[in-house]
Amino acid sequence: MSGYQRPLRLAMVGGGQDAFIGAVHRHAAALDGRYVLVAGALSSTPQRSRESGAALGLSPERSYGTWQELLEGEKNREDGAEVISIVTPNHLHFPVALAAVQAGFHVICDKPLVPTLREAQELEAAVKQAGTAFAVTYNYSGYPLIRQAREMVRRGELGQIRKVIVEYHQGWLATEQTGKQAEWRTDPARNGPAGALGDIGTHAEQLATFISGLSLEEVAAELTSFVPGRPLDDDASMLLRFEDGVRGVLTVSQIEIGRENDLRLSVFGTQGSLSWRQEDPNHLIYDGLDKPRQILTRGGPGTGGAANAVTRLPAGHPEAFIEAFANIYSAVADDLAARERGEDINPDYPTIRDGVQGVEFMTRVLESAAANGNWVSLKGSG
Numbered sequence: 003m004s005g006y007q008r009p010l011r012l013a014m015v016g017g018g019q020d021a022f023i024g025a026v027h028r029h030a031a032a033l034d035g036r037y038v039l040v041a042g043a044l045s046s047t048p049q050r051s052r053e054s055g056a057a058l059g060l061s062p063e064r065s066y067g068t069w070q071e072l073l074e075g076e077k078n079r080e081d082g083a084e085v086i087s088i089v090t091p092n093h094l095h096f097p098v099a100l101a102a103v104q105a106g107f108h109v110i111c112d113k114p115l116v117p118t119l120r121e122a123q124e125l126e127a128a129v130k131q132a133g134t135a136f137a138v139t140y141n142y143s144g145y146p147l148i149r150q151a152r153e154m155v156r157r158g159e160l161g162q163i164r165k166v167i168v169e170y171h172q173g174w175l176a177t178e179q180t181g182k183q184a185e186w187r188t189d190p191a192r193n194g195p196a197g198a199l200g201d202i203g204t205h206a207e208q209l210a211t212f213i214s215g216l217s218l219e220e221v222a223a224e225l226t227s228f229v230p231g232r233p234l235d236d237d238a239s240m241l242l243r244f245e246d247g248v249r250g251v252l253t254v255s256q257i258e259i260g261r262e263n264d265l266r267l268s269v270f271g272t273q274g275s276l277s278w279r280q281e282d283p284n285h286l287i288y289d290g291l292d293k294p295r296q297i298l299t300r301g302g303p304g305t306g307g308a309a310n311a312v313t314r315l316p317a318g319h320p321e322a323f324i325e326a327f328a329n330i331y332s333a334v335a336d337d338l339a340a341r342e343r344g345e346d347i348n349p350d351y352p353t354i355r356d357g358v359q360g361v362e363f364m365t366r367v368l369e370s371a372a373a374n375g376n377w378v379s380l381k382g383s384g
């Protein structure tokens with residue numbers, strides 16, 4: 003095998019023992035055989051980093067104590083990592099990603115991209131200058147039936163879009179929590195200024211714009227911290243104005259007891275509507291005007307090329323979270339393979355631009371909430 007037909011060499015920052023999303027990234031990267039994990043700086047202390055690397059079978063010299071050592075070490079090896087995956091708490095995304103991009107690595111970074119718009123813009127400028135690939139793991143856009151929904155909207159099967167509703171309901175932060183994931187997410191210094199808004203609201207915003215193909219123009223928001231003493235929002239609701247007069251509602255919460263990862267999306271047009279739920283991701287409901295309801299199944303009859311291109315298993319064998327992540331990882335691998343062949347493909351994964359847009363959204367929502375829910379513009383400031 004030559005060039006990027008062989009697996010890409012991947013290094014990971016974050017994702018040590020007991021971490022949540024790092025393991026999901028590793029499974030996703032491995033799923034299609036497009037990556038091999040060669041190095042890591044996996045935890046917040048050098049000792050834990052090395053222990054985590056040993057547990058994954060990394061060689062001792064590539065199981066680094068810090069991310070700075072990792073970038074330096076991998077840059078100077080002939081067989082060094084080509085892609086860096088960043089799965090740390092949010093405040094580290096910016097320094098790690100900026101240094102990685104400036105050193106010429108391709109990057110796959112989790113969301114929210116960075117805490118502030120200034121950092122987002124600086125990072126985007128660095129990516130442009132380096133010409134490297136940069137993906138943001140807005141993984142929900144990788145689900146086959148989300149691709150199907152986008153294709154149906156594009157084909158006009160809903161008519162003119164009128165309204166988009168996105169909800170992301172969770173209940174795991176309904177009380178004060180001291181667990182690993184909760185601890186940094188409720189600390190502004192490590193999480194950034196947007197709580198539930200940054201953690202799951204950015205997913206919801208990306209999904210709404212991804213499926214509708216519309217840009218978001220204005221937002222009016224209310225943020226609440228229900229848990230006493232919590233410095234960040236744990237509940238956020240807002241009205242949205244998209245281009246072309248399309249309206250929207252976005253609501254996210256982490257205090258709704260009993261809700262797990264209840265992400266729901268509905269799109270309404272003049273000729274029909276679509277609805278999808280992350281907790282039942284292999285079904286997509288389509289209601290045509292005055293027509294009987296259709297329930298499309300992933301891999302089943304009626305799904306089109308966009309969905310089938312990212313479907314692995316026959317209908318009825320569930321695919322979900324890890325496969326959706328894998329679709330993003332493999333799209334990055336496709337992009338790098340095409341670049342190596344000298345081709346310019348339009349990469350079908352969320353890029354640095356989507357990441358910046360998410361940070362701009364967070365920033366404007368925070369401004370609106372601080373101004374008692376006034377409408378704030380998102381036009382052209384990202």
Ligand SMILES: NC(=O)c1ccc[n+]([C@@H]2O[C@H](COP(=O)([O-])OP(=O)(O)OC[C@H]3O[C@@H](n4cnc5c(N)ncnc54)[C@H](O)[C@@H]3O)[C@@H](O)[C@H]2O)c1
Pocket residue numbers: 015016017018019020021022023024043044045046047068069089090091092094112113114139140141182183186201
């Ligand atoms: N796309 C998604 O669906 C999704 C889901 C969960 C989390 N996330 C994002 O992924 C990131 C990680 O979240 P998580 O829930 O896995 O958090 P986590 O607390 O479970 O894991 C974070 C990991 O980063 C490590 N770390 C901390 N400081 C480090 C440093 N200086 N160098 C190297 N490693 C360091 C920690 O030791 C830990 O292993 C966050 O940005 C979060 O928003 C995305």
